[in-house]
Amino acid sequence: MSPGQYRRAYLEPLAARPAPATPLPALPPRVFYRSPARDERPRAFEQLFDSGVVCGHGESRRALAARAREIDARADALEVMRVEARSRERDLADALRTHQEHVRSLEQAVEEARARVRTLEESTFWRMTGPMRAVAHRAKLTARASRSLGHSVRLLPARLGTARQILKDAGPGELARRLRAKMLARNTSPSGLTPRGALEPAISALHVPSSDAPLVSVIVPTYGQDLHTFTCLKALAREAAGVPLEVIVMDDCAPVAAAQALAGVTGVRFERNAANLGFVRNCNRGATLARGEFLLFLNNDAVMMEGALEALLRVFDAKADAGAVGAKLVYPDGRLQEAGGIVWRDGSAWNYGRGGDPASPEYNYLREADYCSGACLLLRREFFAALGGFDERYAPAYCEDSDLCFKVREAGRTVWYQPAAEVVHHEGVSHGTNEAEGLKRYQLENRGKLYERWRAVLGAHRVNGVLPRLERDRGAARRVLVVEACMLTPDQDSGSVRTSRTIRVMQAMGCKVAFVADNLEYREPYVSQLREEGVEVLHWPFTRSIEGHIEDHGREYDVIVLSRYYVASKYIDCARRHAPQALLVLDTHDLHYLRTRRLAELEGSRALAQGAQAMYEQEVDCIRRMDVTWVVSPVEQEVLAREVPQARVVVATNIHHPEDDVPPFASREGIVFVGGYRHPPNVDAALFYAREVAPHLRSLLPGVTTYLIGSNAPQVLQDLAGLGLEFVGFVPEIEPWFRRCRLSVSPLRYGAGVKGKINHSMSFGLPVVATTPSVEGMHLVDGEEILVADDPRAFAEAIARLYRDEALWNRLSAAGLANVRRHFSPEAARRALEETFAMTPRREAGP
């Protein structure tokens, strides 16, 4: 039949039916996905060949072709991986060879102690290369096993560069330490998401230590919910051990009196209102009954974690402008409830960080907040009274705490959010009122009142929900990101001291500073110290990579300070792309190539000279690509003016606080040498002093001891201690030594930059005897502020002269202090920062 005939005949009896009113049945989505057939193993190649090629079955032939293409593609991919893995192996082998050569040159440099040094270095060398051998092995496995891990393998060469740099710069011991630190840093990944602050199982006997002369009066408003109140009081009792306090439980006329329900609790004052006053009036009444210097408003469903009260009080010590201080509020399941509130232009408020991880860096630095919840708020009692207490227009509750915080600012004070004070808040459990039903209404109504009252101020706030990360630091004049090689350890090295003081000066200039270590480490107590100073410390695992952070948040920064060229060079491209508006500052600390070049000259080492040349190229390249370069001395500034004329170079040197109280000559004895031995020039200087200067001193100044102070001393140095030479090692506080010793020495034979040991000594009025390399770029004149000698005997004689001549001593002491004040004080640093901030980012030429 023809298709047309067939079609007509076929259709003839078939009529359309309208769709019925009944709906389609609900079809589970699975019906639209074919489940894989059970036994669908691909056919063997031989079968496909027989069937497709030998027997001519078209479908098999096509399947064979497809399979062959797939196998070829896989083989190609494998080949690529193989070649990549090979080249990584070569890179790693090259690196190892370089390191080995360097170790040999170091061996030459310490000829006399060769035997002991070899023992030392072989042990550290193997410790140092252990992780790298493991990495090489992993690179091979990784490339074979999976392409998805290829990313981390690709990062290896970059990391290797850093490793090589550290090795050249600071030696194998340092590299081993960093590797260990890096691994340790990764292991301590603190997540805050653990339940805490659970309700006590039952009300029992409890004594809350109270003081007759309380520092803090704690006002706990309640309305029933006695088990919560009990849990709150129990946590308070623990805090009372460290702080004299009184606790006033304000029972807002609950059906069962709190005093009755909590009859077993002693040391607490129970006050019961004759009628229900509502939260606001209840709190105000509580305040009138208090006697302490401070008032702490603490909801009865708030549980203070250990040390929270002291942490809140610390802010009043540290911040003269503190008006009110609030805590980090956490839900009982461990999620963050509020890390300081943001109030938007329309008067609505955000619990910043709600639902987040309380351990996340963004919630963990001392910060000005728009408000902190009245669930836990600390103020001076007199100040609270002067503000008129909580405004009763907000009665019975809601927004009174925000309003109070606005009044704090109106009075010229600041509201601080203190993350170190953690409080678990069983939010919404109780309100100290019997009108819980209608509360939602007050929330809306009071927000309107708040808006009306403060709309003039709110005009400067952002629109609701816009850029909360910027809005949380609304007051910041500039936002600065500082990237250092490792965590700042100011008690261990002067580089960290300089960086942390520079950060402090930036903060004094109104900057919000975020800090991150290149290895993303989290190390205590340093992280907590920085946070307490208001620095946002980024770290693993919340920050997974610095590139990632810059990519996500680069637009937030006005200035990015990258420390040391080998760290900086990794991030310039990323910063230019994702933070084009930011000024990129290279902090050289000291010019690495200059220092290495000088070591090479001192040692006459060709290998080191070559190393210095390679370093020169990289460091100078980095300087060229950055917007501003910080050096620590005018000498380095001059060198760069010659060698990199287009670079914008600012002297941002060490910062010292000149000390006015200088103990007199007569009360002092002994000589002090200070230096961290992770810095190779210090090792050289100490060895020089011990071996060549000390013998002269023994005859010139018999009975006078030189104290060698500093962390990470190599064994070879420790072994040199003996008559007139005492090895002290690490001291947590250097100040007593500077006040007790009569003079300080700086026998450095090479190095670049500014010598912290000299300025630090001088800032305490302690005179210094130093070598010529030590005083370079320090604005110091021999005989005026310092004595300079290079020959071991002359050095010893200078020491002896100064040690005995009180008039000379007094002159040098005063002149040294003046020099510090002029060139190395926070005011000097502020000028350098102002000069830096006045510059604009360079635009990269062309797309």
Added chain:
Amino acid sequence: MIDVIIPAYRGLAQTRRCLESVLSAPVRAPHEVVVIDDASPEPELSGWLRGLAQEGRITLVTHAANAGFVASVNEGMRLHAGRDVVLLNSDTEVAGDWLDRLAACAAREPQAGTVTPFSNNATIASYPRFAQPNALPRGATPAGLDAAFARANAGRSVDLPTAVGFCMYIARACLEATGPFDEEAFGRGYGEEVDFCLRAAKAGWRHLLAADVFVFHEGEVSFGPGAPAIREKAQRLIDARHPEFQPRLADFIAREPVRPLRRAVDLERLRGDPRPRLLFVTHGWGGGIDKHVRDLARSLEEDAQVLLLRPAGDGGVGLAWLREGEEFEAFFAGGPDWELLVSLLDALALSSVHFHHTHGLPQAVLDLPGRLGVGHDVTLHDYLAVCPQHHLADADGRYCGEPDEAGCEACLALRPPAWPLGIRAWRARFGALLVGARRVIAPSLDIASRHQRHFPGLAPVQWPHPESETGPAKPPVRVLLPGGLAAIKGFAVVEACVRDALARDLPLHFRVLGHLERALPQWPDAPLSITGSYPDGTLDPLIALERGDVVFFPAQVPESFSYTLSAAMRSGLPIVASDLGALPERLRGYAAATLVAPDATAGAMNDALLAAAAR
């Protein structure tokens, strides 16, 4: 207030269609239509836009110089701070209260950063077929499709790995937090929205597909040549910036969570179609039955909607929409899923069930017409109704002679049927189906009469399968090419000759006795076929077997002797050979020889071949 931002550059007709649809759409949400004339090279387009602006119907931003797509979009988005925006390509067409539904989706879903509608041409938001450009289904209009989406998927949405740029709703908060599109990197467009979405996703914003909106998208008009290069560059850039994207996209494509939403629309359209809906039941094999079923469905395309029910492995069945360009398919496992299938078919209000075969299907398939209350047809393709072996073949594949019932039982004992029925029960089951049928269609008298023998009273209609009449083709001239065909043997000449023969529709077929140096299109795509390599010493019989009309030696280098020429000469067939090397020397005196220049054109060679064969 929402800004609908439409960058315009080329194509007055498309832009007009787009804008007219936007301006006439019954949208309730207050919105402003912002058109960016990016220095269009078409004065009519610019003029028309100016006219609209003068009437106050649109806000027009005109560029003096071409700023590029991305810059235009950014400019549009900067225009009114605080407003949500919709970026709409100028080659789209919207319908109904499209904008209200997009905005509703953005408002409904927490953290909604962007919202994308379905479209015919929008990669992962494409319909009917996923991840490929689709024409509008025949007879469908954008408005009709949009209405079907609105009905079938009201209020439903799915998370996407990225929005699709042709029509993209962006919440202002997301835009503020994410920053504008990256003009510098994606200046001419393509990839900028992906980069944006991935940046936004990192900050926790979601990208949603509003499943109740359909926007027509013509696609690829504003790129012109150079598009693939731009696309590739953008792809590389995105991979470098967002290494997580490709795996996430691959995962999305593998999971394809949008599929049920498309299926819901498929069903909505099927139900709403005014034509009869027919269900064809068949087996899972290919062959003649499959051809017949597909041919029949195609011939009914204008008159009916055809659904196909067939086995889907593991005892399950598949239900597919048998129409070019449609993708609908659903799978039902055995057991309770069968009831789901029945209720679905019931809700689709079929006009007929047509049985072609039931191999591989559950027995219950025979009860479908009864359960659905519709008439059914049966086409007899084989003897399944008579015997589970359905070919009437014994174990060795020979005709069994149709023995008595005892003989059949013995046969079934050796080869048990798929349904556990004895021969009598089997025939009773199928007998009822046949007798109850509206029509039993037999393609030949023989098959009709064999069934009548077993089912007395059966009266099949005798309809031979429909076939288009094409007369027998005149056999072409067979050109034999003995020996492996390499470059020096004239591979390129043959390739050109084949192309010429195809282009001029010459009655030539090239037959390579041996193998090709590399792959070429072959019959039926091109008049070329191969025998494959032959063992040494078998060329003479092979030439005899192949029954060639002419033997061709297009050698491109001077041959020294050529054994294959010897074999050709022994065959006595006409020979066409290159006038080069030993060939002319050896062919001197061979009567049926034609010499051609080795570099003669393919046309000349083919003419020589035809002439030689005609001699």
